[in-house]
Amino acid sequence: MRRLPTFSKAALAAKCAFPWNGGIAWPEQITSDAANFGIAVHRAAELLALWGTAPLDAIAEHYGLHGSELKRFHLTVGWVADFIRGEREQWSFAAAEVAFAVDPFVDESRILEQDGPRDYSRARPAELCGTADLVTVVGEQLIVSDYKTGRYKMGADPSADAQMRALGYAAARAYGYDSVEVRLLNVDEGGVRMTRRLLDVIDLATIRLELLGVVRDTGEVHNPTPKPGSHCAQQWCPIASVCPATQKTIAQINPELQLTADIRSPEHAARLREQVAVAKKALAALDTAIKEYAKRHPIPLGNGKVLGQQERTRRTIECTPEAVAALGRYGVSGAVESSVNMAGIKRAVKGVCANGQAAGTMRAIMAELEKLGVVKTRTYTTIAEIKRQ
Numbered sequence: 001m002r003r004l005p006t007f008s009k010a011a012l013a014a015k016c017a018f019p020w021n022g023g024i025a026w027p028e029q030i031t032s033d034a035a036n037f038g039i040a041v042h043r044a045a046e047l048l049a050l051w052g053t054a055p056l057d058a059i060a061e062h063y064g065l066h067g068s069e070l071k072r073f074h075l076t077v078g079w080v081a082d083f084i085r086g087e088r089e090q091w092s093f094a095a096a097e098v099a100f101a102v103d104p105f106v107d108e109s110r111i112l113e114q115d116g117p118r119d120y121s122r123a124r125p126a127e128l129c130g131t132a133d134l135v136t137v138v139g140e141q142l143i144v145s146d147y148k149t150g151r152y153k154m155g156a157d158p159s160a161d162a163q164m165r166a167l168g169y170a171a172a173r174a175y176g177y178d179s180v181e182v183r184l185l186n187v188d189e190g191g192v193r194m195t196r197r198l199l200d201v202i203d204l205a206t207i208r209l210e211l212l213g214v215v216r217d218t219g220e221v222h223n224p225t226p227k228p229g230s231h232c233a234q235q236w237c238p239i240a241s242v243c244p245a246t247q248k249t250i251a252q253i254n255p256e257l258q259l260t261a262d263i264r265s266p267e268h269a270a271r272l273r274e275q276v277a278v279a280k281k282a283l284a285a286l287d288t289a290i291k292e293y294a295k296r297h298p299i300p301l302g303n304g305k306v307l308g309q310q311e312r313t314r315r316t317i318e319c320t321p322e323a324v325a326a327l328g329r330y331g332v333s334g335a336v337e338s339s340v341n342m343a344g345i346k347r348a349v350k351g352v353c354a355n356g357q358a359a360g361t362m363r364a365i366m367a368e369l370e371k372l373g374v375v376k377t378r379t380y381t382t383i384a385e386i387k388r389q
């Protein structure tokens, strides 16, 4: 049966419809530790919203979180619990993990029954689906919230995010509201950072047109072609490993390479492993060549940025007994491992500070370390994506 993109893939579908109309079977999704961490945080947040409590140890065990990941999970969910506790009293309605199926042709949305998370098998062929982490009503306002773990989409404007726009539209139509507040909640061991925007009646009508465009573009077309670009990696194309455009690029690097995610035998897997090693080397050489080129000629990337040379400064901290004592006074001596660096101190500060206090504490620590004369500044150049002026 024809498959339409989910809300989370709407932005990718707008750039390249080939995963949906190219007739290529999608490779099986392989779960990673990062994905398991994110799912565990979502499960905990869902139960915290519904019951006010969650069996964190059982969730962590189920998703195989151990060691530093387990510590990170407890810190992150601690912040989520604080956030939900602060919000819950205002809710006159709350539902977690709500799956929607929308039909933009008739301008309607419905709540979809599921047999498990992300099960959209009951959707009709012309419906686009997606799941909201949390739907609440505060006063007269409908609110749709989506958790992002780690730095993913940190600070992004939710009214410019294709997934949040679709979720807002779906919730507003399903619950019968003319406007909806959409919230991106970035959660990590440093706290919960929220960005929110209101989608009004005109925004909702515009989103309906955008979704109609997604249905049209991903429909069956004559000679569908992949459209490669930065979106292939940045938006996690589900068929990147088997896409003909990717294969062609690899073949241009080395015509001998025949990479495919369809592993047929142990021997085939061993051969592929060798080829992957060759491909990695070829790609690394290509990456170096691109960076060398970008040093001389900034490369426009088509996303409003250029790849070019940029000067940066890095601050390192000399690990003197006075520096260690100063860090201990702020309860972050855990940042001292074999050496001290800014990133290590930042991580430790986030672990011990209350929500909203980490930045101030970090400034105070750095001022003290500067006074001790242990902060060294080094200037270096790197190749990076830079916003066009």
Ligand code: SF4
Binding pocket: 016, 017, 018, 019, 226, 227, 228, 229, 231, 232, 237, 238, 239, 240, 243, 244, 245, 246
């Ligand atoms: S890898 Fe890129 S070009 Fe290929 S299908 Fe995916 S988005 Fe399109």
